[in-house]
Amino acid sequence: MSGKKHQRGIHELYDEDAVKADRVLWGREVDPLTRRGFLKKSGLLAMSAVLGAHIPFAHKMPGGLIPAALAGTDEPFAIPGKEDLIVLNDRPINAETPAHLLDDEVTPAHRLFVRNNGVPPERQKIDPKSWTLEIAGESCERPTSFTLDELKAQFKHYTYRLQIECGGNGRSEFNPPAKGNQWTVGAIGCPAWTGVRLKDVLTHCGIKDDAVYIGYYGADTHLSGNPDKVPISRGVPMSKALENETLIAWAMNGEDIPHLNGYPLRLVCGGWPASTSGKWLRKIVIRSEVHDGPKMTGQSYRVPCKSVAPGTRVADEDMCIIESMPVKSIITYPKSGILHQRSEALALRGHAWAGDRRVRRMYVSIDFGATWSRADLNAPKNRLAWQRWQAEVEFPESGYYEVWARAVDSAGTSQPMVLPGWNPRGYLNNACHRIAVRVV
Ligand SMILES: Nc1nc2c(c(=O)[nH]1)N[C@H]1C(S)=C(S)[C@@H](COP(=O)(O)O)O[C@H]1N2
Ligand SMILES: [Mo]
Secondary structure: OOOOOOOOOHHHHHHHOHHHHHHHHHOOOOOHHHHHHHHOOOOHHHHHHHHOOOOOOHHHOOOOOOOHHHOOOOOOOOOOOOOOOEEEEEOOEEEEOOHHHHOOOOOOHHHOOEEOOOEOOOHHHOOOOOOEEEEEOOOEOOOEEEEHHHHHHHOOEEEEEOOEEOOOOOHHHOOOOOOOOOOOOOOEEOOEEEEEEHHHHHHHHOEOOOOOEEEEEEOOEOOOOOOOOOOOOOEEEHHHHOOOOOEEEEEEOOEEOOHHHOOOOEEEOOOOEHHHOOOOEEEEEEEOOOOOOOOOOOOOOEEEOOOOOOOOOOOHHHEEEOOOOOOEEEEEEOOOOEEEOOOOOEEEEEEEEEOOEOEEEEEEEOOOOOOOEEOEEOOOOOOOOOEEEEEEEOOOOOEEEEEEEEEEEOOOOEOOOOOOOOOOOOOOOOOOEEEEEEEO
């Protein structure tokens, strides 16, 4: 695979090599002094010049805000079957979907992001006829192995639209930057999954009274090539494992799950960090303690139990496992950077989701969050599916605008306008999504 890796965040790029960062972001060389002025909010004229428009709500623009017009400048790079995705890393493969390509109500296979921690099993070597899923663990009464056909024959089938979002989605915006894939907004999707309920299978195998957690193992291998090392093995508490919507799935949108998304079998725990949705699923263990597989312990998929100042080192014992993902939304239409005629209202739409909760309200702003208007919000197709929203906005004069979208969940919790609490690994950035609109 050829192509470039985009492994670093915008702040890190600017800190290391501002001239290069400008080239990456602006597509041409600009005067470093002007650039600096722009970031410090004193160079509005220069910013307007580069954005190609006057900024009517400039006085509302937060200092240091990097205009949405400058985001998403990476070129698509082709992974077979995932042609439109932006590749962040090619070993392991990690690729996200540009926001405007997430417009479908049900995310199609070629537009679902890919997050691999290791090397997927080779597609040609996967034989669905001989694939087995083993249920075991110290809190399992009757450890059992099922072929795919047995799973399909012995348990009732269910189909749910379930949103899965990487815990690190949005990481690229944190400052100081966090290491890891520099996801922007596209490590999210909501396909329709078909499979059996994890609870039916676990109940069939007997859950001992002392069970507290489940853990998964997949058929992918460690990047080091060491066959004794497991790339990732995470899990969820029994309460999440036993929810109706938690599935062992073999189909996505009525077809085989794409190879990179876990063919032929995966776990789907909607609304939780997608790292809990084990791909190429071979084994599930019922545990009498919190599962302790790779990427379950230490700082992985954990945030400080109490919020900390940016840049703070936090001891492992003060880090808590991420459970439900926070309320969030995305603008999928129009695409950031469009030109729009002032005489016409602009129709907007997107999706909103809130982990285990439901989204209760949706708002949009055209003045950097100073004022908000209500958007229409649809009910979810089923629990843990994202919700479609739509709105219309009018612009008072020509110039550069940003449209910001903000969701509020059923508990009244809102997305933060710019950035939520910093954390060492850069998880849970549910800041408002922004797009650039040039009104002429
Ligand atoms: N076996 C296995 N399961 C896995 C992973 C992996 O690397 N191996 N990555 C996890 C992570 S971190 C995420 S975000 C999701 C990504 O799912 P997707 O690639 O289908 O979008 O899969 C999860 N399940
Ligand atoms: Mo992830």
